[in-house]
Amino acid sequence: MRVFSTRRRMAAALAGLGLLAASHAGAPPARAATPAPFPTAQAPEVVHLLDQNWPQSVRQGFYTTSQGSQLMPYSWFKALERPASTELFFADRLARFNYLPNDVSAQNPEGLPVGFALDRGTGPTSIGMTCAACHTGQITYKGTALRVDGGPADADFQGFLVELSAALADTVSDRAKFNRFAARVGGDKTLLRTSLSAFSTAWETFFSAALDGQAWGPARLDAFSMIFNRLTGLDFRVPSNVLPAHAPVSYPFLWNAHQQDAVQWNLSAPNGNYIKALARNTGEVLGVFGALNVCVAGKDLAGQSCPGDRRRFASKLFPHIPFYDTSISVPGLMKLEWAITQLAPPAWPSTVFGAIDAGKAEQGRQLFNEVCADCHHMTRAALNQDVWPVMDQRPTDTDPTVYRNALRWAKTGPLNGTRALLFGDGGSVSVGDMPADAQAVSVLTNGVIGSVVDGLLNQKGGTLNHDDYANLGLTPLSLIKLAIDQKTGSVNDVEQAMGPAFKAVPPAGPPAHKTSCVTSDGAAGDQTPPVYEARPLFGIWATAPYLHNGSVPTLWGVLKSSARPEAFAVGAREFDPVQVGYVSAVGTPGTPAAQTWVYDTTLPGNCNRGHDDYRRANGSPLTDDQLWAILEFLKMLTTKDQLWTSVY
Structure with a gap:
């Protein structure tokens, strides 16, 4: 789908404005009138915090500490209305984009969602994002919600950017909407209109070029392309450097x-x-x-x-x-x-998902060390170092788009x-x-x-x-x-x-078998496959969807390639403790509205092939029972000792 129009007005807008995030520098200091209160949100679900060695003070610091991100003046952000609506953009605290709620506190006086922070720099107080917005997960199971700190978010970042762009444009073009906005912000209306119009033009122009392609969907972001676009195109004022960001990846844990x-x-x-x-x-x-x-x-x-x-x-x-x-x-x-x-x-929450089968997990532990540990650098030699080596990976025959775009x-x-x-x-x-x-x-x-x-x-x-x-x-x-x-x-x-x-990690040679992955240049397969990170897998049960581009919804699908769906729904948080991942069947009755975006693995950059040839030391392929045993072991794997000590 085409989420924006083509890169119109790019050169003129960038030449006139320069920095997007700094383009509000000419705005007058905020003399904001008291804003209308946000509508009362529905009662939040009770969220159970997993034991991850974080006291609440550290957790809240991670959620709310500014890293210098300056999205826009906060007085603007909380005064904006949604496109073609009088509802405030921030009324639901961005829950419609799957950002997680965070209570009002001394560290979060405005009740911003997890991973959004106020940046009080040299100009007006800005709202920005911090790493927690993309790296805090949440899963549910039969009415129980579990927070996964440091896990991948299922937020729709692109949807957030697109709607925010439309909200800005509507506020500039609709006089009544602008007047309501100006009343909330306060200050000189003429200066405010000039600043908002310039900001909106720069925003729409940049993102119309950067997001001119198929949608990312929830739980993914083309981070490389957006960082390259931002620095080389926007900050350095070279419009031709802004290219479509069409290689989204999952958020790493x-x-x-x-x-x-x-x-x-x-x-x-x-x-x-x-x-x-x-x-x-x-x-x-x-x-x-x-x-x-x-x-x-x-x-x-x-x-x-x-x-x-x-x-x-x-x-x-x-x-x-x-x-x-x-x-x-x-x-x-x-x-x-x-x-x-x-x-x-x-750790696997047995009281919620059910106990791990110790006998099956022990079989899986032995098979994992035989088949998987070396590639994922989970040997004693690797994990006993202060810094774990992960640089000598082998090609796994997966989609090459991200690897190519980074070059x-x-x-x-x-x-x-x-x-x-x-x-x-x-x-x-x-x-x-x-x-x-x-x-x-x-x-x-x-x-x-x-x-x-x-x-x-x-x-x-x-x-x-x-x-x-x-x-x-x-x-x-x-x-x-x-x-x-x-x-x-x-x-x-x-x-x-x-x-x-x-x-640049040189490829280790062509793959053992060809795939039908559609690459960024339209070719099928690849004689020089990319090399991707195969990191240690502690806590991997809580990090769906899987593979670098989020193309497999369950860990069972990673182990059993024939179980990978060609299309699946993304956005809901209901957990599947059997296959270990998200319940994601398209059209499942009763799925929430958030689970409406369909991941199509036939589109460029979305290929779900690779990581599927598991063989024992004698060359024999693993049976389904053996793969299930490995999956059982992966549920419990959180420490080095578990790799080498019997689970009995």
Whole structure:
């Protein structure tokens, strides 16, 4: 389906506005009238929290801590009405998009949904998103609701963006709607209309190009494309860099993520220490409305002097080095990352789903170690390391669209000719002059490093102390040294610690058998299949849907490829404890309204093939009974000891 019109007015809108998230900077300070109260929502269901080693204070911090995302001024957001309606956009607290409710508290005074936060930066208070919006799951079973912290959300992010765009456009074009909006916001109506109109035009223009393709549906997001589009297209004002985001993936689960030596489905983000975590998380913020401006030779993209005396001086002193001004909160990101390091995988709730069959699970444990443990790096040698290796994966014959799209190129815009990090084949890194065209990940990496440096030096959203810097292995002086080393052409310790931002893992050869996956270029099959992450599977029972693109609704379907439906419904939360995943049959009587989006595995990027050739050491394929045994073991798998100790 076509969720937006084509990329009309892109060049004019971007040239006139620049930063989308910062385009409200000209709005007057909020002098808001008291808004009309939101309608009383229906009584929330009772949610049972699984034991994942988080006290409530840490959980609420994860739900509400700003990471510097600035979607729009909060006074605007809570005053908007839905398209073609007088109902407030925020009336149901975004429940229609499957975002989870969060009670009013000292940490959440506005009652924002899980993963939405107020960012009180240098301008008006903004509403933004934090990682919890995409990485907090919830499942239900026969009336019991279970929260899965760090699990994949089933939110419809694209649906949220599309309706918000329509709400903005309607408010600008409908005089009565705008007057109601202005009465709620307060302030000068003429200035407000000008600011809102500019913001709405930039929003619609950007997303009309970025979302010009088939819908993602709930529980998925094309994160790579949106981050590349945002930085290389919108922030750097190069409209041709904005491409349709048509390779959505499932949200990865977060527990144990800090222990991996690489993250992202295509293994593109080096990981394993705080500075690398800051780099990957900074890229994430840039994709969800983090504001960014770049300065070269003392001027920003609008031709104005760089903001900030320190930044302006450094940019003039080193005219060939890009410096950045961002809204990213490094203290907030560090707090969120610390919370993730404490998060434990959820244990199977036997009192809700029923007890695990110990005898069958023991058989499954032995088979898992024989057949599955090596590929998923769950051997003693791998898991006894401080940082778990996940970089040497083999092709599994799955859909290649995400892998290919991550290798896209982009025009470098303001970075053209500046001294910057450059990435070569095999993940090599050097410092040199940025060419006019480069891999998008090279452009992103320079924006990420510049944003990390800016965030650490300027500390928006909180204050770092000596211990915080010690955890990063950095000092403020070492960050300034980054600029000097780039000027002289060397790669300093900070950059080496971060590692190359993209590691191309060479394929291990053609697959054993061909598939009928439809790839992004329309070809069937692929002689050079992609390599995707096959991470350790602790707590995997709570992370449906499965495979990197969410194309299999149950864990049984992962193990038994013939059990994978060609089409299935997404959006409801009812759990299937037998096949381990979501009840997802299309047209099931009594399914809730949210379960109306149908995942079609025949569409490009949605292929559900691969990960289906399970053989024992002697070469014999696993029987169905043996696959069920492995599934029984996976229900209980949360710790390393369970891999090597009998379940009896």
